[in-house]
Amino acid sequence: MSTAIKETQKMIEEVLDAYPEKAKKDRARHLAANDPTGQCSACQVKSNIKSRPGVMTVRGCAYAGAKGVVWGPVKDQITISHGPVGCGQYSWWSRRNYYNGQTGIDTFGTMHITTDFQEKDIVYGGDKNLDAALRELKELFPLAKSMGILSECPVGLIGDDIEAVSKKAEKEFAMPVVPVRCEGFRGVSQSLGHHIANDTIRDHILGKGQLESSTPYDVALIGDYNIGGDAWASRKMLEELGLRVIAQWTGDASINEMGIAHKAKVNLVHCYRSMNYICRHMEEQYGIPWTEFNFFGPTKIYQSLRKIASHFDDGIKENAEKMIAKYKPVMDAVIEEFKPGLEGKRVMLYVGGLRPRHTIGAYEDLGMEVVASGYEFGHSDDYKRTYPEMKEGAVIMDDATLYELEEFTRRLNPDMVGSGIKEKYSYHKLGVPFRQMHSWDYSGPYHGFDGFPVFARDMDMTVNSPTWGLIRKNK
Amino acid sequence: MKIKDHNELFQEQEYVEQFERKKEFENCPSAEEVQRIGEWTKTEEYRELNFKRQNIKINPAKACQPLGAVFCASGFEGTLPFVQGAQGCVAYFRSHLSRHFKEPMTAVSTSMTEDAAVFGGLNNMLEGLENAYTLYHPKMLAVCTTCMAEVIGDDLNAYIRTAREKGAIPQELPVPFAHTPSFVGSNITGYDNMMKGILTAVTAGRKGEPNGKINIIPGFDTYTGNYRELKRLLDIMEVRHTILADVSDIYDSPNSGEYKLYPGGTLLADAADSINATATIALQKYSTAKTLDYISKEWSQTVSALPPVGIKNTDSFFEEIGKITGKPVPQEIEDERGRAVDAMIDSHPYVHGKRFALVGDPDLLLGLISFLMEIGGSPVHIVCTNGDKKFREDAEAILSESPFGQEGKVYIHKDMWHLRSLMFTEPVDFLIGNSYAKLLWRDTGTPLIRIGFPLFDRHHLHRYPIIGYHGALNLVCLIVNTVLDEMDRKTMNTTSFDVIR
Numbered sequence: 004m005s006t007a008i009k010e011t012q013k014m015i016e017e018v019l020d021a022y023p024e025k026a027k028k029d030r031a032r033h034l035a036a037n038d039p040t041g042q043c044s045a046c047q048v049k050s051n052i053k054s055r056p057g058v059m060t061v062r063g064c065a066y067a068g069a070k071g072v073v074w075g076p077v078k079d080q081i082t083i084s085h086g087p088v089g090c091g092q093y094s095w096w097s098r099r100n101y102y103n104g105q106t107g108i109d110t111f112g113t114m115h116i117t118t119d120f121q122e123k124d125i126v127y128g129g130d131k132n133l134d135a136a137l138r139e140l141k142e143l144f145p146l147a148k149s150m151g152i153l154s155e156c157p158v159g160l161i162g163d164d165i166e167a168v169s170k171k172a173e174k175e176f177a178m179p180v181v182p183v184r185c186e187g188f189r190g191v192s193q194s195l196g197h198h199i200a201n202d203t204i205r206d207h208i209l210g211k212g213q214l215e216s217s218t219p220y221d222v223a224l225i226g227d228y229n230i231g232g233d234a235w236a237s238r239k240m241l242e243e244l245g246l247r248v249i250a251q252w253t254g255d256a257s258i259n260e261m262g263i264a265h266k267a268k269v270n271l272v273h274c275y276r277s278m279n280y281i282c283r284h285m286e287e288q289y290g291i292p293w294t295e296f297n298f299f300g301p302t303k304i305y306q307s308l309r310k311i312a313s314h315f316d317d318g319i320k321e322n323a324e325k326m327i328a329k330y331k332p333v334m335d336a337v338i339e340e341f342k343p344g345l346e347g348k349r350v351m352l353y354v355g356g357l358r359p360r361h362t363i364g365a366y367e368d369l370g371m372e373v374v375a376s377g378y379e380f381g382h383s384d385d386y387k388r389t390y391p392e393m394k395e396g397a398v399i400m401d402d403a404t405l406y407e408l409e410e411f412t413r414r415l416n417p418d419m420v421g422s423g424i425k426e427k428y429s430y431h432k433l434g435v436p437f438r439q440m441h442s443w444d445y446s447g448p449y450h451g452f453d454g455f456p457v458f459a460r461d462m463d464m465t466v467n468s469p470t471w472g473l474i475r476k477n478k
Numbered sequence: 479m480k481i482k483d484h485n486e487l488f489q490e491q492e493y494v495e496q497f498e499r500k501k502e503f504e505n506c507p508s509a510e511e512v513q514r515i516g517e518w519t520k521t522e523e524y525r526e527l528n529f530k531r532q533n534i535k536i537n538p539a540k541a542c543q544p545l546g547a548v549f550c551a552s553g554f555e556g557t558l559p560f561v562q563g564a565q566g567c568v569a570y571f572r573s574h575l576s577r578h579f580k581e582p583m584t585a586v587s588t589s590m591t592e593d594a595a596v597f598g599g600l601n602n603m604l605e606g607l608e609n610a611y612t613l614y615h616p617k618m619l620a621v622c623t624t625c626m627a628e629v630i631g632d633d634l635n636a637y638i639r640t641a642r643e644k645g646a647i648p649q650e651l652p653v654p655f656a657h658t659p660s661f662v663g664s665n666i667t668g669y670d671n672m673m674k675g676i677l678t679a680v681t682a683g684r685k686g687e688p689n690g691k692i693n694i695i696p697g698f699d700t701y702t703g704n705y706r707e708l709k710r711l712l713d714i715m716e717v718r719h720t721i722l723a724d725v726s727d728i729y730d731s732p733n734s735g736e737y738k739l740y741p742g743g744t745l746l747a748d749a750a751d752s753i754n755a756t757a758t759i760a761l762q763k764y765s766t767a768k769t770l771d772y773i774s775k776e777w778s779q780t781v782s783a784l785p786p787v788g789i790k791n792t793d794s795f796f797e798e799i800g801k802i803t804g805k806p807v808p809q810e811i812e813d814e815r816g817r818a819v820d821a822m823i824d825s826h827p828y829v830h831g832k833r834f835a836l837v838g839d840p841d842l843l844l845g846l847i848s849f850l851m852e853i854g855g856s857p858v859h860i861v862c863t864n865g866d867k868k869f870r871e872d873a874e875a876i877l878s879e880s881p882f883g884q885e886g887k888v889y890i891h892k893d894m895w896h897l898r899s900l901m902f903t904e905p906v907d908f909l910i911g912n913s914y915a916k917l918l919w920r921d922t923g924t925p926l927i928r929i930g931f932p933l934f935d936r937h938h939l940h941r942y943p944i945i946g947y948h949g950a951l952n953l954v955c956l957i958v959n960t961v962l963d964e965m966d967r968k969t970m971n972t973t974s975f976d977v978i979r
Contacts (some may be wrong), residue, residue: 060589125661140529238500425569457484
């Protein structure tokens, strides 16, 4: 075991000392020093396990994964938060899944639609009201293409049969009505919500869309939620590569696109965590291969373009090389502009599905080093993909708590931290430059050739803002 | 280097063309059809259909009980809000409050999952209390519930007792609790329940000599500026007071390069002694109803609810303070009143006769209705998703007192999609609401004045008071300058584009 690994392990042990015995034992399994080779067994973190109560996990719930991540962005579906008012309220218009359309007329993405459970619904059940609610929505929003019923905690606990209500409505309305059993108490994090949502896409939507004709270049862009326009920036590149993007899941997605992805020649997967399930299904059911790619930062973009092109003919492969040749000077100019202010800066990341590993290359393109990284809801396959991306002895965190994040920050002293809104302002108080890496801090896109300049600019303004220098510590 | 982000990038021709190409796969309705339906949603017919709905809320302006409860709990010294239930809720409360205040918000969950649904949440509570206490060293853990814990019927009182018996937490650690089912009431109900729970716990056995202080309960008030203003005014008057719960330093803490988990709040000793105060004044009525009832009955204090929003409401507040303490309003505050009134007189021509739509929490709406009418504005559509019949009566009573209230109509249990219909069929000049009301601004073109909660898309508004005479001045500024901005926008290509207004 190397010195770097040993030192990090020692630091982790010190941090863990503050926990009560049981929690300490559990948390020890989720924190490790990185071994890029994957050989050191003590360096593998456990993941996708229940959070300890009372430790202030950053995680959300299955509803957040199903509604907030997968189904919420589908623009022409009415996505109903079925249950009390809060869940829909707090997840309303917060994830920046951009879409084109007239909100409230033919698209519904930034609306908060809820059955607003009252005590009587708990006592007598909510099915009757749900049935009536669906009818009211059908009348008020005639251009909706589908309805999704996203269950909140009470629905599963009181034994409502939303499947029966959906089935009946689906028949009457002649459009999909999708019951999604994503009650927040199911599973251990957002992750199960992704899986449940994937399954409902499979059961209710996939295979039912219309596509007039096919070409050998048809692909589906999977696991891009179009945050700040990410999917659009990616789509632009795929089109320039000579591919036809027949479906975009689920950022700016329409129900029809959700229904025709099985006609793609290859599924291109950006967020593996949230959408690998449906890709595996399409592989088994329709024989569609899928490939992961990474459009953050030029190094990974060039690799990914070649990787994607390798699934197609020489013409596409040539296009990839042409694109790289065309955009490399642009990317180099961005690096030239921003690298001097960022070189050698150390970054700590704690995010969600793909960013803890996918953004590492983009930081490295700018001369920065990711010294700690972790996932709220990753699984072992995510970590396996992460170890080789990071240096030996870097800190790997699974389901980190507020306490751990603060302690690691004090000890590692990073130059910037990338995490979420709940973490953001404690870092501001600490005087540590911070960027939200779920929502791009209301900026973006960060994907693709159009996204990298924005990423570079944003990291620069984060690290090099003069405001950090104004802080005067209390004596 | 010129960098284009989403604001400019997606307006570019190649993206516009991309969006057109994408339509091939979207199976979307034609532009004409979208236009036709869009126009239909603006009609009387649609309004009627919209108001017929009974079973679905569309863009409601309310949050759930535990959000109010954790907000209340966080305003006490060293207090960690502790939520029994599923963990996603707490993640949401923390994000929601952080997005509004641009401040860290701490709260823990007991992370209940399927097994807790079957066996109950006792084990989660026991381990949760031990972990939270050991890791975050709170002086108080204030427990509330999510709907999950409520549906399965977790007994907080018994669980907390068990936790003490088993040594998960020290015997003497205060652990007040409140049942806060999200399927009853709203954020204001949760605030009330938690406040009552905390006061019940911390004052137990503390009845003693009168301390001559006044308790002030701000209610679900998300303006940190209001708390500071209140303290300033009472200090000027030399009125000894306890603010229950004082969230100002929690959600507006100075940056000193260190992160404090508990940067302030009402001292627990003061909270405990609040039982011995002369009187309790709440600055909101609907978010403190149960608490005031409890204080009146159990502590035998005189209680009142007086929202000091607007001139006359603030006058009433000071009259009440005077009545309790015998202290007159000092000249300094009288001068502030004079300045606020002066500003209202100066600005009145631009607000007089303007018609307003309002949406928000009940207490805030009562204050704003009153203020608007004082400056000659007319509240027309008043939408309160979490208002009850009592609120409607109160609001109607205020409206009936002024000729400017004659057009006012109060809609309870309605939402912003109802308000959209109202604004299309009976247009108004201005809209007052939270950040989500910007959807109405976009759809109807009615300028939005951001007052309420949450305010996500404008910075620092919550740091400026809207209570007291200073608050009235800030309201005038917000309103009249929005009116003037709008006037400039509308007249920029006409002769009416004036430099002096």
